[in-house]
Amino acid sequence: MSSKKMFIVSHAPFWHNRSNIPERCYGMIWAAMPAVALGIVQYGLPAAGVVFLAVGTAILAEWLMNRLTKRTATITDGNAALLGLLFAMLIPATTPWWVVMVGTLLTVVIGLHVFGGMGANPFHPVAVSMMMLTVSWPAFMDFNAALVNYELSFNAVFPLSLSKNLGTAAVAGFTPLDLLLGQQTGGIGSTFGLGLIGGGLYLMAKRYIRWEISLSFLAGIYMTALVFHMAAPDQYAGPLFHLLTGYTLVGAFFLLPDNASSPVNPIPMLIYGAGAGFLAMLIRNIGSYHDGVLLAVLLMNLVNPLLDKIRPKALGKVA
Amino acid sequence: MMKLLQSQSGASVFQYPLLPQSPLPAQAIDSIGKATLLIDQMIEKKSEVDLSEGDTVQTGQRLAPFQDSAAYAISSVTGKISAIYPYPGDFGKNFTALDIEVAADDMAAPIENLEPTLESLRTYLVNAPGKPPLALLGDPNRPIHTIVVSGVDTDLLVGTHQYAIRTEIDAITKGIEVLKAAAGAEKVAIAVPRDLISGFGHTGADELKAVPPDYPWAQPKLVLYHAFGVEVPAKKTCEDMGYAFFSAESVAAIGKTYLSGHVPVDKIVTLIDKSGQVKVVTARLGTPVGKILQAAGIQTSDRDRLILGGPMTGTALYDEKQVVRADTDAVMVQDAADVSLVSDYSCINCGECVRACPTRIQVNMLVRFLEAGQYEDGAELYDLYSCVDCGLCSYVCVARIPIYQYISLAKYELARVSAVAEASDEQ
Ligand code: SF4
Ligand code: SF4
Numbered sequence: 067m068s069s070k071k072m073f074i075v076s077h078a079p080f081w082h083n084r085s086n087i088p089e090r091c092y093g094m095i096w097a098a099m100p101a102v103a104l105g106i107v108q109y110g111l112p113a114a115g116v117v118f119l120a121v122g123t124a125i126l127a128e129w130l131m132n133r134l135t136k137r138t139a140t141i142t143d144g145n146a147a148l149l150g151l152l153f154a155m156l157i158p159a160t161t162p163w164w165v166v167m168v169g170t171l172l173t174v175v176i177g178l179h180v181f182g183g184m185g186a187n188p189f190h191p192v193a194v195s196m197m198m199l200t201v202s203w204p205a206f207m208d209f210n211a212a213l214v215n216y217e218l219s220f221n222a223v224f225p226l227s228l229s230k231n232l233g234t235a236a237v238a239g240f241t242p243l244d245l246l247l248g249q250q251t252g253g254i255g256s257t258f259g260l261g262l263i264g265g266g267l268y269l270m271a272k273r274y275i276r277w278e279i280s281l282s283f284l285a286g287i288y289m290t291a292l293v294f295h296m297a298a299p300d301q302y303a304g305p306l307f308h309l310l311t312g313y314t315l316v317g318a319f320f321l322l323p324d325n326a327s328s329p330v331n332p333i334p335m336l337i338y339g340a341g342a343g344f345l346a347m348l349i350r351n352i353g354s355y356h357d358g359v360l361l362a363v364l365l366m367n368l369v370n371p372l373l374d375k376i377r378p379k380a381l382g383k384v385a
Numbered sequence: 386m387m388k389l390l391q392s393q394s395g396a397s398v399f400q401y402p403l404l405p406q407s408p409l410p411a412q413a414i415d416s417i418g419k420a421t422l423l424i425d426q427m428i429e430k431k432s433e434v435d436l437s438e439g440d441t442v443q444t445g446q447r448l449a450p451f452q453d454s455a456a457y458a459i460s461s462v463t464g465k466i467s468a469i470y471p472y473p474g475d476f477g478k479n480f481t482a483l484d485i486e487v488a489a490d491d492m493a494a495p496i497e498n499l500e501p502t503l504e505s506l507r508t509y510l511v512n513a514p515g516k517p518p519l520a521l522l523g524d525p526n527r528p529i530h531t532i533v534v535s536g537v538d539t540d541l542l543v544g545t546h547q548y549a550i551r552t553e554i555d556a557i558t559k560g561i562e563v564l565k566a567a568a569g570a571e572k573v574a575i576a577v578p579r580d581l582i583s584g585f586g587h588t589g590a591d592e593l594k595a596v597p598p599d600y601p602w603a604q605p606k607l608v609l610y611h612a613f614g615v616e617v618p619a620k621k622t623c624e625d626m627g628y629a630f631f632s633a634e635s636v637a638a639i640g641k642t643y644l645s646g647h648v649p650v651d652k653i654v655t656l657i658d659k660s661g662q663v664k665v666v667t668a669r670l671g672t673p674v675g676k677i678l679q680a681a682g683i684q685t686s687d688r689d690r691l692i693l694g695g696p697m698t699g700t701a702l703y704d705e706k707q708v709v710r711a712d713t714d715a716v717m718v719q720d721a722a723d724v725s726l727v728s729d730y731s732c733i734n735c736g737e738c739v740r741a742c743p744t745r746i747q748v749n750m751l752v753r754f755l756e757a758g759q760y761e762d763g764a765e766l767y768d769l770y771s772c773v774d775c776g777l778c779s780y781v782c783v784a785r786i787p788i789y790q791y792i793s794l795a796k797y798e799l800a801r802v803s804a805v806a807e808a809s810d811e812q
């Protein structure tokens with residue numbers, strides 16, 4: 067028995083299930099790829115430019131913040147790249163380069179690092195920056211104005227503004243199949259229903275997102291839209307239309323289940339998801355925005371800490 | 386590595402494996418050369434003890450060398466004392482170590498005046514194989530009404546208690562008889578893996594309880610909850626509720642003592658090698674861990690991890706000279722390549738720990754307080770004391786936070802603070 071042998075000493079447990087943060091972030095990025103790819107096919111080089119600019123800016127911003135806060139560099143873990151990508155997925159392909167950069171900086175710096183970095187953000191960083199841009203430069207965030215110069219093979223008016231302004235008949239041309247296949251205008255990575263659903267299924271199967279949140283959100287959208295539609299079928303489009311347009315799917319799988327800003331207990335997750343769906347539909351149908359998903363995300367982020375107080379009683383708790 | 390299973394809640398859980406249907410006779414580790422006995426009192430100067438280097442001792446001989454203390458050891462070998470020295474243990478618990486050079490002839494010293502009483506048990510068996518928790522018995526302020534003989538091992542891959550309950554049933558039957566006579570407990574129950582539930586009719590136990598195969602449900606508090614329907618309040622122990630858990634091995638040791646007139650000195654140890662293969666061996670108490678591994682053909686190399694206990698709750702050792710003690714149920718070797726390291730990420734609130742925790746603690750919230758050193762708040766607000774020390778939260782943590790280490794440290798610090806407070810109250 068050699069006395070020179072050195073053993074590694076650490077605290078139990080000595081096994082780990084090998085999950086890690088980079089794996090999750092890159093998993094999210096992979097899951098977003100089909101939707102992003104279709105956006106690039108549809109809108110060409112400008113879309114690719116926006117995506118690369120956003121991802122690059124996000125990584126750069128993360129690196130600067132790491133330097134500034136003197137923390138270990140985290141740019142390779144994929145979280146910054148993911149945030150940049152998610153931001154790009156929500157905006158029109160024609161967004162000017164400086165708006166892309168400002169938006170990405172807002173996402174990473176204000177949305178994430180001001181609150182203490184990954185895990186500490188009370189709101190989804192991309193929802194924060196998108197709301198700031200919508201308030202500051204509404205023109206760039208308007209899909210109809212932004213995409214006016216595109217020759218597209220489908221109706222190039224943003225479906226949610228059509229339904230909002232003109233009612234159900236105006237969107238009759240959008241069949242669910244069209245919407246699933248991305249035959250609609252919108253953010254670069256927000257329109258390809260099938261791609262987003264596939265990505266979402268992958269994320270839920272891998273448990274990178276909490277399925278309770280995504281599914282209860284979709285149920286919330288469906289039920290609320292159904293009630294509106296039944297009350298006034300001509301004025302309010304049906305539930306399927308709302309499930310497949312705007313930010314519904316990207317919100318369900320990529321924004322709402324953000325770890326830090328959503329609850330972890332079963333009942334709170336269901337309330338959170340369904341509540342967001344309900345609010346999003348209220349805003350779409352009677353609020354002043356065309357789409358209500360981002361605002362609904364932020365509002366539910368706000369009540370998340372309260373919701374997570376509804377928790378099961380720990381073993382042996384005397385109360 | 387074991388298979389990872391999905392529980393109903395979606396959390397990853399492990400199952401306790403059963404030993405092969407008829408457990409092979411355990412390999413006996415002999416010709417150990419040197420054994421080290423530990424006495425529960427630290428020596429300060431040599432004149433304190435009436436034992437000296439060069440004295441000879443016999444197997445089973447009782448050594449109580451301090452004039453002012455009842456601390457003792459039972460020699461596990463026959464031979465000559467080669468060194469006497471202070472031996473620092475974990476968490477401020479210190480010992481006196483006696484190195485004994487093992488002689489060729491093994492001579493067994495019989496013991497005297499053995500009665501089925503608590504006093505006799507305490508005189509000989511405090512550090513018997515399996516470490517019977519005799520201190521729990523006979524306390525009028527905290528009466529024990531049920532003794533639970535545990536044939537289940539709390540950590541994964543460890544098969545020591547299971548092996549004992551399968552192979553030493555006669556000794557256990559005798560042990561139960563002695564305990565009933567000595568302890569004044571109303572009932573004795575046997576807890577066994579669910580799949581081994583038959584064949585305990587003649588043991589004299591009043592109850593037989595099945596333990597589910599999911600980790601960590603063999604943990605005493607969880608056994609009480611599941612099999613006895615008793616929820617132990619967060620700051621209380623099983624003993625506070627009137628239950629004392631004795632490992633099957635310790636009850637067998639008691640039985641053997643009364644059957645043979647000799648205190649048993651062989652400890653059952655489960656060895657877990659780098660590939661997760663399990664082998665049950667027996668070795669004299671006081672055998673250096675390195676010797677056992679060598680004899681069993683398990684290689685270790687630089688930067689491996691050497692663990693006393695199992696993969697979820699064991700203690701890592703820094704050298705192979707540590708010896709087998711009364712409660713050393715397992716020795717595990719982990720290859721350097723499998724040693725997982727912690728990261729310096731903060732909690733990302735993924736909730737995996739919350740899903741994994743068997744006691745429904747909001748670990749994601751608790752860890753925030755513990756990381757900040759706010760132990761009292763963590764205990765008050767987020768149920769630190771409900772934790773049953775299973776380590777699952779660390780096992781699943783995506784941010785690789787050493788959560789269970791924080792929890793152990795917090796409990797240790799709080800216990801220290803309250804001990805200091807109590808001491809100053811008494812003055
Ligand atoms: S807090 Fe961790 S170690 Fe404690 S019971 Fe829960 S999962 Fe196990
Ligand atoms: S598993 Fe780790 S990262 Fe996830 S919530 Fe628990 S402590 Fe936080």
